[in-house]
């Protein structure tokens with residue numbers, strides 16, 4: 001028997017096995033603890049709890065390392081393509097040239113959505129947040145594909161995964177088009193995944209849309225940077241929803257709902273709004289003081305992370321990409337200077353040093369997306385688009401795992417103990 005951890009609960013000693021991953025912290029397997037002791041463990045926010053076994057993504061938060069199937073995110077962002085990263089996440093290995101070609105063709109051939117799906121958009125108010133539209137319309141996909149609802153069949157699961165990855169840019173672009181009152185643009189299968197998305201978003205029937213290669217590259221890189229990120233809140237939501245055997249499109253819609261919050265994917269939108277509010281570098285000290293004040297709900301958006309206690313490696317790539325996009329589009333944004341200065345000031349402030357708060361992926365992404373022409377309300381939609389592959393890869397891994405049960409946490413109950421009902425006239 002390998003290493004064990006000992007628990008003494010009300011005088012009774014029990015041993016729990018310690019599991020070892022290929023890298024990273026050991027994990028105490030407490031699955032039998034309740035049966036052995038009658039006690040639960042308590043970990044709101046899952047700060048010390050591994051909820052599953054996974055071979056997809058690894059983060060070393062102290063060192064600022066992020067690996068997808070073992071490959072560092074910086075190398076993938078520099079040398080790979082989003083299609084290749086999707087293949088890698090779904091299949092475990094990088095594809096050969098022929099495999100990549102075949103996979104790209106399959107995804108491309110699924111980019112159209114059922115024409116009837118367009119009717120869903122009309123049910124939304126014109127000023128609806130595009131994330132609200134995404135939650136609804138992606139959930140609605142579950143009503144369209146009755147040929148792939150048997151989640152115990154790996155082939156059907158694969159088809160659902162391909163459909164989700166292929167259709168999410170089309171739906172995201174439609175959400176944008178609806179919000180600006182322009183006609184939906186159909187996919188053009190001659191274009192790349194990122195190029196197609198840009199054309200469906202910014203193209204109009206009256207004019208030929210030219211994809212700017214540097215912007216297409218930046219878009220593809222942003223998708224790579226967001227592809228997967230271990231057991232974050234939205235991924236855990238997708239897994240929890242899927243653990244009951246729910247339809248994959250509905251599970252991804254649940255993930256989108258969770259991603260929307262400002263502590264998670266909504267931070268990119270909140271971060272750009274914050275930078276706009278700060279405006280010029282001379283206002284930074286005031287906002288730094290607010291972020292440090294416990295009585296003020298203001299937080300520095302795009303800063304801090306549950307896992308990274310060092311610079312988020314994705315933020316480094318993002319910062320570099322800002323300059324590339326600015327050069328390609330020949331634009332400048334004074335907010336970039338404000339962001340750089342804010343980072344510098346925060347990283348030299350004892351509060352941020354002590355709490356190990358560094359820029360995360362969202363700190364610079366908004367500046368790039370804004371330069372490309374996206375309104376802030378679309379930022380989290382782009383995150384959802386890119387994270388869809390991570391969600392389906394994790395969902396699929398969960399279903400293949402024979403030890404996975406329905407997710408059903410327990411609780412520390414602090415409500416009233418049993419009491420008798422009192423009729424309304426006697427209260």
Ligand code: CMC
Pocket residue numbers: 232262263264265266267291292298299300301302303304305306307355357360361362
């Ligand atoms: N500004 C000011 N103080 C902060 C910040 C911040 N951005 N982030 C954390 N802190 C403080 C927090 O007040 C707490 O202080 P204390 O120990 O005195 O109570 C300490 O740092 C630890 O923070 P926490 O909230 O307990 O940590 P957490 O792991 O629960 O939260 C977080 C992580 C990302 C929600 C949080 O850092 C945050 O709200 N950041 C701003 C939002 C943001 O940028 N989110 C994007 C995350 S990356 C993209 C993604 O995964 O979606």
